[in-house]
Amino acid sequence: MQRHTTTQLHREKINDALYKIHLDIANPLHVKDVAAFVSTSMYHFNRLFYAHMGEHVHGYIKRVRLENAANALLFNPQMSVLEIAHASGFGSGASFTHAFKDYFGATPTKWREVDKESEGCSRPITPLLNAPKIVRLPSRKVAYVRHRGYDRSIQNPWLKLLEWAKEEGISPDAPMLGLHHSNPRFVPLAKCHYVACLEIKKTHFAKGEVGIMRMPSVLCAMFSFKGRYGEFLSQMDSVYYEWLPTSGFEKLPLPSFAIYHKNHFTSPDETYVLDFCIPVKHA
Template sequence: MAAILNLSSNQQTSRINDVLNFIHSDISAELPAKQLAEIAAYSEQHFHRVFKNVVGESVHQYIRRSRLEFAANQLMFDTRSSVVTVATKSGFASVSSFSRAFKATFAMSPGEWRSKDLATNTPPYLRDPEIAAAYSRIQSRILPRVQLIELPERHVAYVRHQGYGRSIRLAWQTLMAWANVEGRSYQQQFGLHQSNPAFVGLEQCRYVACLAIDNPLLRRGTVNSMVIPGGLHAVFKLSGKYGELLPYLSKIIEQWLPSSGFKMQSTPAYVHYQKNHFLDDDEQFELQFCLPVSTFF
């Protein structure tokens, strides 16, 4: 009986992962629950129950939060686009509904958020003493030279994880155990950063551990498969130890991006690990941070 329940749970996770991939492929789309339920192959009523059980919040809350996080990024780092444009790109039907939702979440209007001083804002990740100490260490370091590279799309197997911290190691261990059983290579490792820890609490940050695959998965469950979009990326080579990565990423997004003349795209930024600090005992990392950008405004 336990095996049957576990299989059912894995099937639910796999189907909801398909929905999450669809949501994040275009956050500006309408995303009606009926369509999402069809993707998951559930009735609409059952879909709502399963989604909340797997994700921990309702589908409406998840989409709203994802849209607002995307909008907050755009307001902060794309100063050329109007609030109306940001609202539309974030999937809101009107500026008034967008403004109400934004203020309810961030306790300020979109205009106030855009004009706030990043230098005086305290990112949520600085509440973690270890990351705060790392933040102080890297402030005087010069960012490495950026390369603008047209990257290919990447087919990956993945495990989702909520919360940014050492607990991410569990997602990687699950993925590595799966790769060993399946006889898959795990040399090409990627980590998707789907949340900006400059304003999203570490416990709410969404991270995806990924391994490159060359053929699709026939059996899916906790481990699923997707495609990381290709396109133009600003690529930074970074190295350091646990705690230093988030400050580095924030420094790139807050300092380099606004003055670069580029616009951040809606697809997730990701890291390509050469040395993974979540897996290596010395907790050192060597990686490429790949930020999707565009020259179109």
């Protein structure tokens, strides 16, 4: 019993740490800051994080910032490389360029010049049929389970979350959301980070892999999509590569998310109806 309780405590600390990391990637953040946030020694936290996430804390923070920067370079052409560096948590243009080239194999400027739409991905981009709604969405309190991999295995965090919700007496009709931390156009699908979220109204507590967080109120470009499993990635690409660069908006360094009206990861027929929301600000 003690071992089970300790395992749950460790998972809750990791959930809290990930929340801290993703809350504002532009702010300077060191491993000791994250360890202190979850009331753990830096040595113990490093070991704990690696055991649960398969990568070291410093490397995880660096990767999240670089992936955000890679998106911004493609989607926010009006921002300078230095502006993107600062918005992604890098103190100087030189340190950013060195880290970016080391990770992606190209300088930020070269990355922007190359047509990434056609490199390394044979997936066609689905033409957009309708313009988005620009809306400010309210803050939401959610229970969540994190997952790595964008494929049918996403059903697993949803099953865990729905089982927890059943134990907590949460309505099976509670709104479902899926947070997309990675761009599957250049991040391998097996490494994409996804978060299954269930909106909650009352006070509930984290348990095991299930964490609790509050999503901020944010201005979003909202696109309505429907389809079958396997089709959504092309629709997502159309938003990022067709609409965003010429939209007059900048994507904020927050994850895009789907609000499911029908969730293909939990529906037997694997069809979906959803609103895909991109956090933005006016350029």
